[in-house]
Structure formats: C-alpha cells, structure tokens
Amino acid sequence: MQDMNAAGLSLGVVGAGAMGTGIAQVAALGGIEVRLFDTREGAAAKSCEGIAGRLSKRAAEGKMPADEARDAAARLNAAGALADLSGCDVVVEAIVEDLEVKRSLFAELEAIVSSDALLASNTSSLPIGAIGAEMKHPERFAGLHFFNPVPLMKLVEVIPGPDTTEAVVEALTVLSRRLGRTPVRVKDTPGFLVNYGGRAYATEALAILQETVATPAEIDAVMRDCFGFRMGPFELMDLTGVDVNFPVTRFVHESSFGDPRLRSTALHRYMLETRRLGRKSGRGFFDYADGAARPSADAPGDAAPARSVFVHGDAPILKDLVGDCGAQVLDADDGSSPILAAPVGEDATAHAVRCGVDPRRLVCVDTVGDMSKRVTVMTAPGADADGLASVVALLSAKRAVTAIADSPGFIGQRIAAMVANLGCEMAQMGLAEPADIDLAMRLGLNYPKGPLELADAIGPRVVHAILSELQALTGDDRYRPSQWLRRRAALGLSALQP
Template identity: 45%
Template sequence: MTNPLPPSCPVSVIGSGAMGSGIAQVAARAGHPVRLFDARPGAAASAVDAVCQRLSTLAAKGKLSTDEARAAASRLSAAASLADLADSGLVIEAIVEDLEAKRGLFRELEALVGADCLFATNTSSISVTAIAAGLHNPRRLAGMHFFNPAPVMALVEIVSGLATDRATADTLFATATAWGKTPVHAKSTPGFIVNRVARPYYSEALRLLHECVTDIVTLDALMRDAAGFRMGPFELMDLIGLDVNFAVTNSIWQAFFNDPRYTPSQIQQEYVAAGWLGRKTGRGFHDYEDGVVKPDPETAAALPPPAGIVLHGTSPLAEALAQRLTARDVPFTREAQANDGRVATAGKARLYVTDGRSATRRAAETGTADTVVVDLASNYATTSRLAVAMAETCDNEAADASVALLQAAGIAVSHLRDAPGLPVMRTVAMLANEASDAVNQGVANAAAIDTAMRLGVGYPRGPLEWADAIGLPTIRTVLANLADAYGEDRYRISPLIEQRYYAAGTGQP
C-alpha cells in the first residue's frame, strides 16, 4: 500500500479563491505546513486571514477544538513569490481554467522545486494530459479535483493523464485519504467522472422542457420527491450558474467531437443570452427576486378512490401499492402477473410502469386503448409524488380512475403530456448508460463511479447501483425504446450494458 505524504511535507497551494483557500484549509488541518500563493497583490494574505477566521468559527461551534484551530492556523502562511515554494513536497494549482496559464505555471514551478515534488491540478474540465505536456517530467503531475466547498465535500477525483506515473496517482490518493477525503481514481477524459456522468441529469430535463412535457417546477419536484435527488435539475443549474453549467456541457460536447449524447440545449443557451444565470443574478429557471412566490408543481385534483382496484403480480410498484392501500383501508384484489405486464387495473384503466415508449405507442402496439404509464420512483413505498401519462386513446373516465388509484395510495399525481419515457425513468436510464460507458472506456471502475456520484453531487444512489436495482433488461429496454422513438444516437446503448445483458442470458430467445 502506498504511503501518504507525511505531515511534515510542505504543501503549497496556488490560487487563493474559494477552491484554493479551501484546499489550503484541508491540508493545514491535516498537519502540513501550507503556503498559499496568488499573483494578485495581497490576495493570499487576505485568504489566509479568512481561513483562520473560518477555523475559529468552527472551534466556536464545537466542530474542532480551540487548540486544533490554532494549530492549523499556525501552519498557514502567505507566500510572497513562487520562489518561496521551492522546498514544497506537493504543489496544488487552483488558478483560472485556462490551459496555457496552467502549463506556464507548472513550467515555472519545475525550474524552482525539487525533483521529488509532486504537482496536482484542481482543474475540473481541462485535460490533465495536456496540462502536463509542457513539463520535462510530466510523470509527476496528476489531477487532484476537489469539490466546492473543499473543507466540506468528501470527494476528490485523482485524475491520471497519459504520462502520469502510477506512483504519483497512488501517493495523491493516499494523501487525500489521510486528509479525511474519499478519493477515487479516474482517467483524464472530458469531464472526468462527475462532470461527465452528470450530464443526463440536466440534458433529459431540458429535453422534456423543450418538448413541453411539463413545466420547470414540476420536473424539479418529480426528481426530488419521486427520484430522491436533493435538488431538481433546474434548481441545481440555478445554483451552479447557468453560464457555468452551459460552458461545461459545451466543453464536454466539443471534446467528444460533437457527440449527440452531450448536445447542449437551445433553451439553456437562451437563458444565458438573456443574462438569467440563476441565483447569482436573481433569475434563472426560477425567479429569486424578493417577494416572488414559487409556483406549485402540477398536481391532479383530488378524486374519490375508484372501485374495482386490481393489483397484478409482485413488482415493486404493485407491492408498494398493496401496502399503501392496505394502510389506508382502501379495498383491492390481487391477481397473478398479467400477460401484458400491467401493474394495476382501475375501472377501464390499465397501469404500466414506463418502458421508454409513449403511452400512446404502447396502447397502439398492445391494442389497449386505456393505457396509462407510471414513472419510476426511488422507493414506491415512500414516494410522495409520481408522474403519469395517458395514451391519446385513453378516455377521461379511465384517466381519472388511474389518478384516483394512486391518490388513494397517498401519492400526489403529476399528469404529464404523453412523450417517450417519463422523467425519472429516462433520466436514471441515461445516467446508468453514461456511467456504463465510462466503465467500458476505462475512465474508472464501477465502484468509483457510484462513489463519485453519491459524494460529488449527492445522488441518492450511484447510477450503476440503481441500474442493478432496476435490472439491466429494464434499462436496456428503456434506452432501446427511446432510441427508436427519437431516431438519435444520443440514446445508443452502452456496449457494457449489452455485454452484461447477454452474459446474464437475458438476451436468449
């Protein structure tokens, strides 16, 4: 096992913004002497003062002892010049996201520090291979991508470029662990793990909005209430900044040679052009001006429980409905799994979990006019909201019965315009697909990707863990139906999903 850098090893951080000062705080608390440098006069000294104040605040709140706060503060200092960093054992760069600026900095550092000094870049989007290419010894440089705020967020992506020595990556991995972080290894590819795998969370919501399936507030509510994400996609884009999120999407799209899977959204481009950038400007997808009342998500009006509820089979949704209806003393009967895969019957309505087809297409292909499709939920037993869509051939009586059934189980229902797939299912399928491609292309292993997505962006489950819970046949079917409906390479199935699907024998005729 590789050892971390010892606490006596001097660590230097270049760039005293939020990320740089946060990284300096983490290293100082771990016991290292830390020097913070910034090319802007006085910026490093001000950042050191701010970090010391944060440490004092943490001590006042009882989150660390007064002695620990004082000791960490005593290990922090501002460097007047790059020459002051000459005895560093590790230099972490956290400057502007510009390739030439980073290359130039590391070339200058290489002439100052010892041969054993390790270099780390905190870049979130620039190729680590490209940054290291200007060095005489590119083996000493790797990515050490912290997440904001660095003192709080557990994840660190340790990113290896083509020339990165394995010992460099392993030492940084062990050091991040010693600093109380949870590191994951990744290969230098566009977006690394988190920024790449997270793209569908935004892009599928934007696609559904573009198709007028429902509104922004409802899509956010569904991803929170049904899927279990901490924030809806539009809320999260507003928090990140629409300009930043749009730029990252553009960067990844261009880096993958305009692969349609990462195509940016015209809607997001319009918001950026308008200067509606999110919370920082007071207006984004949501309005943050004082006094503005946030609208409610689309929710079907309450209806009395329908008569003649039948639950079919033992799927997660059928089991959850049985438990919830029983708890509310709503009568129902149970039957064996129906040949057509339906989960429930209410009057004339036939309810199915979405498989990526529109309800209308499913109705036409099965000859069941009163078809209603229900979205995925992270946990059907506890979800407070579900999306449904009705086939255009579904009459009003059947549509009402399907809504009334879910309401009788204590679930708020958002009735969406019929389109291929429903928000949670298609988003989860696309996240799993992207994660599978990342594994297939050697970006990281499955465990690292699931860990990165849970810790880096707070997903309720890792996308591959979620795919296993749903079942690869379901994920594959949803993706295949989306690809067929849209006729776009955007929804192509990852070769890894195909391989594992057939290896499990599920593809046998």
C-alpha cells in the same frame, strides 16, 4: 520524493480563490505547512486570515478543539512571490481554466522547486496530458481535482497524465487521504469522471422540458420523491449556476466529438444568454425573488375518484396500488372504466397501438422507482380528460400525483436510465474501476446511488429495455445503450461486474 505522511511536509498552493483557499484549509488541518500564493496583491494574506477566522469560529462554537484550530492557522503562510514556493514538497495549482496560462505557470514552477517535488493541477476540465505536454519532467505531474466547497466535499480525483509515474499517483493518493479526502483514480478524459458522468441528470431533464412533457417543478419532484435524489435537476442547475453548468456541458459534449448522449438544449444556452443564471441572479428555472411561490408539481385531485379500473397486462404492483387506494380492479375491460397500464420505455401512444387498447381510456402509470410518495401518470393525445381526472383523484387519496404529457419512459425512467447508461459507458471507457465510478458520483454529486448501483436497482435488463424503446421511438442515438450495459443485461449480470 518526500513521504506524504511526513511531519514536516510542505504544500504550496497557487491561486487564492475559492478552490485554492479550500485546499489550503484542509492541508493545514492535515498537519501540513502551507504556503499560499496569488498574483493579486494581498489576496493570499486575506485568504489565510479568512481561513483562520473560520477555524476560530468553529472552535468557539464547539465544532473543533481550540488548539487544533490555532495550530492549523499557524501553518498558513501567505507567499509574496512564486519563488517563495521553492522549498515546497508538493505544489497544487488552482488558477484560471486556461491551458496556456497553466502551462506557463508550470514552466515557472519547474524552474523554482526541487527536482523531487511533485506538481499537480486542480483543473476541472483541461486534459492533464495537455497541461504537462511541454514540461521538462511530466513524470512528476498529475491532476488532483478537488470539489467545491473543498472543506465539505470529500472526493478528490487523482488523474495521471501519459508520463506520470505510479509512485507519483500513489503519493498523491496518500496525500489526499491525509487531507481527509477520498481519492479515486480517474482516466485523463474530457471532464474526468464526475463532470463527465454528471451530464446525464441535467441534460435529459432539459430534453424532457424541451418536449413540453412536464414542467421543471414536476420533473424535480419526480426525481426527488421517486428516485431519492436530494435535489431535482433544475434545482441543482439553479444552485450551481447556469454560467457554470452550461459551459461544462458544452465543453464535455464538444470534446467528445458531439456524442448525442452528452447533448444539451437550446434553452440551456438561452438561460445563459439572458442571464437567468439561478439563485445568484435571482431567477433561473425558478424565481428566487422574495415572496415568489414555487410552482406545484401535483395534479389536482378534486374530481370524483374512479370506482373501478381495468389493469392491462401483467402488472401486480399496479393492481396493488389501485386496491390500496380503494378502487375495484376489474377482471376484464368493461368498455367504459379507465384502463391502467405500466409500460417500460414506451409512451401511451405506442403502448395503446401495440396492445390494441382504447387510447382514450388508457392512463399509463410509472411503476419504476418508489411510488410511496408520488406517482407519475400520462395519457395519449386525445385521451378522455374526465377519465384521467378520476384516476388522479383515486391515486391522490394516498400520495401525490404528477400528470405529464405523453413521453416514452415517462420522466423517471428516462432520466434514471440515462444516468445509469452514462455510468456504464464510463465503465466501458475505463475511466475508473466500476465501484470507484459509483463512489465518485455519490461523493462528488450527492447522488443517492452511483450510476451502476442505480442500474442494478432498476435491473440492467429493464434499463436496457427502456433505452432500446427510447431509441426506437425517437430515432435518436442519444439513447443507444452502452455495450457495457447490453452485455450485462443479456447475461443477467450486475452492472458492476467487471
């Protein structure tokens, strides 16, 4: 086996699509001789020319040294036949996601490359063990899953199969670092780590939409403003494309024997069937036609603001919020003023019944998450519309307000708890080390916090309480808390505690 830091290391890439081209580019920049092959006539040469052009442009713009761009371009070679990869020390496959096609390719490669060459697949979903099951030497084979666009995305998942040696895992880890990537060792499981863990953010948003709790614009705004996500779940699905995210979601759900935590909705499939794919089709959850206006997430605050409110329960943060907005916090319910409460996991209906407060005057406020930019409020069926409008007007004086229909866990609690819970389940399953789970999710999905960090930020006991209430109120095992989470919540430990 060649030293992955050797000056003369050569890398073969099979597949000159977006992923293969990106892998070839970062390898050339890492000082590695690259041979790129594609079965399509002229595709590999065109890819090499495209990389050289982009590097030259970056150099001209002063974004990289000219000699570095020139030297990297010189390391790129288009292979005319698969046999031209015979001298490569490592070969990475980046072709169609078809198990039999990949198996056939690796059978050919095994007959071509030297006995100590390493073989790797960039598959995003197919089991590494299944791809290597018919190989003569599966011990030198592993997954090396890059993320698109490769030059920008720093994460690489290193996935050993059942026969992969530790020396091969270590070599591919070293190679990943040479390519300027951050490697994370991941267990061979459906969707690996990021594609598995990323299901919660979108699917819970889809569940909230299906229940007509809120609109896509409202859900996105809450997750951006209150939980720090760079993009809301519907913006993100429109960006990646429903034709990409729905098949991955379906694959992970089916491969996990229908685990309800990973379940999507009929609307998700309908978007695919009607070709409302997102930005690429001009219409998805939002309209991307020229001049199309983005729906507002803000409740109108043009009513007369409430002058006094009663805050039910021990909620000092809610009292501070009301006081900051200029209203009086009553010492006792006067029978006519709005009643504010901050339930965790409950909806307004359940909270009103459990606490014996007037559901017509009750306005629930989500105090989990950042309230400096936006506040989420909800009411029970039959609530007084004027009372809600007065509370919205009051809170709108200092921040945006999103008013939603009754929902256990509001919007933010539900989505954040589901993201955290799935991270805990990944830790329970041993998909990676707890800290690596967070690292991979931050790098692979641009999450502001990893799921276990998110659990700690909210508090494991609070996350567990949210999920327990959701499960009890809905009767849906989708919300069953991970045993990893339950134990750490019960013991008062960090979610990152092994």
